[in-house]
Amino acid sequence: MAMTDVPEVVIRRLPLYVRHLEHLIEQGERVISSAGMGRLIGVTPAQIRKDLSYFGEFGRQGLGYDLVYLRSQLLHILQADKQWHLALIGAGALGHALVHYREFREHLYHIVAAFDVDSAKVGSQIGDLTIQGMDDLADTVADLGVEIGILAVPSDAAQQAADDLVASGIKAILNYAPIGLSVPDGVRVAHIDPLASLQTLSYHL
Amino acid sequence: MAMTDVPEVVIRRLPLYVRHLEHLIEQGERVISSAGMGRLIGVTPAQIRKDLSYFGEFGRQGLGYDLVYLRSQLLHILQADKQWHLALIGAGALGHALVHYREFREHLYHIVAAFDVDSAKVGSQIGDLTIQGMDDLADTVADLGVEIGILAVPSDAAQQAADDLVASGIKAILNYAPIGLSVPDGVRVAHIDPLASLQTLSYHL
DNA sequence: GCGTGTGAAACAATTCACAGCG
DNA sequence: CGCTGTGAATTGTTTCACACGC
Numbered sequence: 335m336a337m338t339d340v341p342e343v344v345i346r347r348l349p350l351y352v353r354h355l356e357h358l359i360e361q362g363e364r365v366i367s368s369a370g371m372g373r374l375i376g377v378t379p380a381q382i383r384k385d386l387s388y389f390g391e392f393g394r395q396g397l398g399y400d401l402v403y404l405r406s407q408l409l410h411i412l413q414a415d416k417q418w419h420l421a422l423i424g425a426g427a428l429g430h431a432l433v434h435y436r437e438f439r440e441h442l443y444h445i446v447a448a449f450d451v452d453s454a455k456v457g458s459q460i461g462d463l464t465i466q467g468m469d470d471l472a473d474t475v476a477d478l479g480v481e482i483g484i485l486a487v488p489s490d491a492a493q494q495a496a497d498d499l500v501a502s503g504i505k506a507i508l509n510y511a512p513i514g515l516s517v518p519d520g521v522r523v524a525h526i527d528p529l530a531s532l533q534t535l536s537y538h539l
Numbered sequence: 540m541a542m543t544d545v546p547e548v549v550i551r552r553l554p555l556y557v558r559h560l561e562h563l564i565e566q567g568e569r570v571i572s573s574a575g576m577g578r579l580i581g582v583t584p585a586q587i588r589k590d591l592s593y594f595g596e597f598g599r600q601g602l603g604y605d606l607v608y609l610r611s612q613l614l615h616i617l618q619a620d621k622q623w624h625l626a627l628i629g630a631g632a633l634g635h636a637l638v639h640y641r642e643f644r645e646h647l648y649h650i651v652a653a654f655d656v657d658s659a660k661v662g663s664q665i666g667d668l669t670i671q672g673m674d675d676l677a678d679t680v681a682d683l684g685v686e687i688g689i690l691a692v693p694s695d696a697a698q699q700a701a702d703d704l705v706a707s708g709i710k711a712i713l714n715y716a717p718i719g720l721s722v723p724d725g726v727r728v729a730h731i732d733p734l735a736s737l738q739t740l741s742y743h744l
Numbered sequence: 745g746c747g748t749g750t751g752a753a754a755c756a757a758t759t760c761a762c763a764g765c766g
Numbered sequence: 767c768g769c770t771g772t773g774a775a776t777t778g779t780t781t782c783a784c785a786c787g788c
Contacts, residue, residue: 572747572748573747573748584747584748588747588748588749588750589749589750591748591749592748592749592750596748596749597748598747598748599747599748600746600747600748600749601746601747601748602746602747602748603746603747603748604748
C-alpha cells in the first residue's frame with residue numbers, strides 16, 4: 335500500500351503487465367484475475383498481487399482487476415501517461431530504425447531531435463528530423479524540453495556522447511552502445527545489449 | 540567450484556564481465572583484482588569472486604585475475620568461443636540495423652539467412668543476404684545449421700513467426716517484437732523491449 | 745602482505761496461506 | 767463462494783569475514 339521502497343525488479347515487471355493488459359483489452363476482455371494473468375504471463379498469481387500492492391489496491395474482491403482501470407493506473411505509476419521528449423545521438427543504421435520505431439511514438443515517447451558526431455551527416459534528414467551537430471545539443475535539449483537521451487553511437491564515441499548528454503542536463507539515458515557508461519549520481523542509464531542477450535542464449539544451448 | 544545450479548542472474552552478469560575484460564585488454568592491462576574490477580563495473584568484489592566461483596578457480600592468490608585467461612574462460616562458459624549461425628526474421632528497418640550490426644559478426648554470432656513474411660520483399664537484398672520467404676525457413680535452418688533465430692517482425696506477426704522457428708527446430712530466439720511469445724519447454728527466449736526500458740526510465744524521473 | 749575462494753550471516757525476493765470483503 | 771491484499775515462511779542472492787596460498 336505504501337509506495338516507498340519498491341524493489342527495482344518489481345518496476346521492471348510493470349511494463350510487462352501493461353503489455354499483456356493491452357493485449358487483453360484489444361481482445362475485448364474487461365476483467366481478469368491474478369490467476370488468469372499469471373497463467374498468461376507465466377508468473378505466479380501471488381507475485382502479481384504482491385507487485386501491485388506496492389502501489390495501491392487496484393482489484394475487487396471476488397472479481398479480479400478491471401483491465402482498463404489497471405492499465406491506466408500502471409501507466410500513471412510509470413509516468414508513461416504523459417508525453418516524453420527524446421533526443422537521439424547517432425544517425426547510423428540503428429538510429430534510423432529507432433526513429434522509425436512506431437512503438438515509441440504510439441506510447442508517448444517522441445524522438446524530437448537527432449544528433450551525430452560525424453559532421454558529414456549534419457544537415458541531412460533522418461525520418462523527418464534534420465541531423466544536428468553535437469554543438470547544438472545543450473541548446474536543443476533546453477529549447478525542446480528533452481528529458482531522455484538515446485545513445486546509438488559506436489562504443490568509442492559513447493562515453494563522450496554520454497558526458498555531453500549529462501552536461502546538457504539530461505537525467506536518463508537509453509544506451510545502445512556496447513559499453514558500460516559512467517555517469518554521475520542522479521543520472522539513470524538503461525542498457526540494451528543484444529550481444530549480451532545472445533551470449534546468455536548460447537550459454538543454455 | 541561445481542557448475543551445477545548456477546543462478547540465472549549470475550549468467551546474465553558474465554557478458555558484462557567479458558565486456559570490461561576486453562576493454563582492459565585493449566588498454567594493455569594484463570591482470571586485475573576483483574576489487575579493481577568491482578570499482579570499474581560498479582559491483583562488489585565479493586560478488587565477482589562468488590560469481591566466478593560457480594564455474595571454477597580462475598584467479599591467483601595475492602595477484603588477481605589474468606585478463607586474457609579469464610576472458611577466454613568466460614567466453615568458453617558462455618559458449619561464445621565458437622561460431623553460431625543466426626536467422627533473421629523480418630527485413631524492416633530494425634532487420635537492416637541488425638544485419639549491419641558489427642558486434643554480432645565480430646563476436647562469432649553470424650546472421651546467415653534473412654526471411655520476411657512480406658512476399659514483396661522476397662528476393663531483394665539485405666546486406667549481402669537475399670531475403671527468403673517463410674516457406675524456405677525449415678530447409679535453410681537445416682542446411683545452414685542455424686541455431687538461433689532473431690525475431691524482428693511487427694507484434695501481430697511475431698507469434699506465428701515464433702511458431703515457425705520452433706517448427707524448424709530452433710531452440711533459442713532473440714525477440715525484438717513487443718510481445719511475450721509462448722514457446723514450448725526447451726526453447727529459450729531473450730526479449731529486447733526498448734519501450735519497457737524507457738518506461739522504467741520515466742518511472743524514476 | 746595481498747587477494748582469492750568459500751562457508752556463514754545478512755539481506756532481498758518470492759511464495760504460501762489465510763483473513764476479509766464483495 | 768471467489769479472489770484480493772498481506773503478514774509470515776520460504777527460497778534465493780548478496781555481502782561478510784577469514785583460512786589459505788602466492
